[in-house]
Amino acid sequence: MSALLFADYVPKNLEPVNSIGAKWIRMLAAMPLEAVVRDKRVCVKMHLGGGTGFTTIHPFFTRKLIDRVKAAGACTVFIADSPGSVATAAERGYAAETVGCPLVSISGPDDRHIRLTPIDPPFGAFREVEIGGEVGEAEALIDFSHIKGHGACGFGGASKNLSMGCVSQRSRGAIHALEGGLDWNAAHCTRCKVCAENCENQAITFTDDGRFDVFYHNCKFCQHCVLICPEHAIHMLGGRYRDFQRGMALTTRAVLDGFKPENCYFINLLMNITVFCDCWGMTTPNLVPDIGILSGSDIVAIEQASLDMIHEDKLIQGSLPHGWTLGESGHLFEKIHGKDPYAVIEFLHELGLGHRDYTVTQIA
Numbered sequence: 020m021s022a023l024l025f026a027d028y029v030p031k032n033l034e035p036v037n038s039i040g041a042k043w044i045r046m047l048a049a050m051p052l053e054a055v056v057r058d059k060r061v062c063v064k065m066h067l068g069g070g071t072g073f074t075t076i077h078p079f080f081t082r083k084l085i086d087r088v089k090a091a092g093a094c095t096v097f098i099a100d101s102p103g104s105v106a107t108a109a110e111r112g113y114a115a116e117t118v119g120c121p122l123v124s125i126s127g128p129d130d131r132h133i134r135l136t137p138i139d140p141p142f143g144a145f146r147e148v149e150i151g152g153e154v155g156e157a158e159a160l161i162d163f164s165h166i167k168g169h170g171a172c173g174f175g176g177a178s179k180n181l182s183m184g185c186v187s188q189r190s191r192g193a194i195h196a197l198e199g200g201l202d203w204n205a206a207h208c209t210r211c212k213v214c215a216e217n218c219e220n221q222a223i224t225f226t227d228d229g230r231f232d233v234f235y236h237n238c239k240f241c242q243h244c245v246l247i248c249p250e251h252a253i254h255m256l257g258g259r260y261r262d263f264q265r266g267m268a269l270t271t272r273a274v275l276d277g278f279k280p281e282n283c284y285f286i287n288l289l290m291n292i293t294v295f296c297d298c299w300g301m302t303t304p305n306l307v308p309d310i311g312i313l314s315g316s317d318i319v320a321i322e323q324a325s326l327d328m329i330h331e332d333k334l335i336q337g338s339l340p341h342g343w344t345l346g347e348s349g350h351l352f353e354k355i356h357g358k359d360p361y362a363v364i365e366f367l368h369e370l371g372l373g374h375r376d377y378t379v380t381q382i383a
Contacts, residue, residue: 022377022380024314025313026312027310046312047083052284055282056088060158061093062160063161065098067108067113070299072301074302081113097123102126145194150186161283162180162285164180169352172360173352194267201238202255222238243299268369275372285321286313294338305338306339307334317374318367318373320376323377
């Protein structure tokens, strides 16, 4: 079994010492970070969000983590994310002055600073991935993730933070393409262009004669256009979500293979758990009450424990998008999105990245 630490969001009383902020500081002290980061160049991988979204990891938690990493003897520490998210990070409170270290584009400001890495074994046409050069040049990795739902793979956590967040836009598109393509129904479409106006990557346009056009170089197959279309004129082809999840697992392994296992550590925040990924650039209501924080050295165990702690009976009334209803079986995320979120954990385990059994030590 893999050992995890857990800080419960709910305090036993209203004394400040029992609040989640105070527990976070005690949890950081209990983490074995000296063995992970001492004398190392440390990359803290986060998703910094975008658009009008604001329910990413609060800068308070980020600053306390960075201070702890420095105190643990890191040679250098920086926070990394995709170029677009870094460019607008200050809008959500992330700046060197607030978090205590530089914010770095994972693949450079032009998305060209990459390290071409083979996928072994290849998965069909998915044979290589462009890992951000800043990750490739780091010596230790802290995967600092926000748990939330996801339309393409059920949920996003530690694995998604690495597989989709540590690679170039081209590779993100290639991984998402494992699920299938986009199909447009011209007869149903009113050319309102809501899909194009709300595409975070400017992948959608309409031709002069009113035809729907996708620039697949930019498309990341997030399905925002599918769900936002008022006429339901856009659909995913294939629906091979397990292929997408396997691609995420293979990419996660490719990222982690660049580090010694003892120089990787994982932290999952189970707060502001929303129906959609932060990459949508918007904030929606919390699905369940805030749960707390998990950490450990095993990515499989922490993903497994994160999902195990999210229960359907805690679903907040009115938190689902208007008109949505739950499906009949599976985890809460599967009932919402129709995809088994545990599949990516299954693949991570098959690839030898950790254990699904775990123990939890609660921070007092």
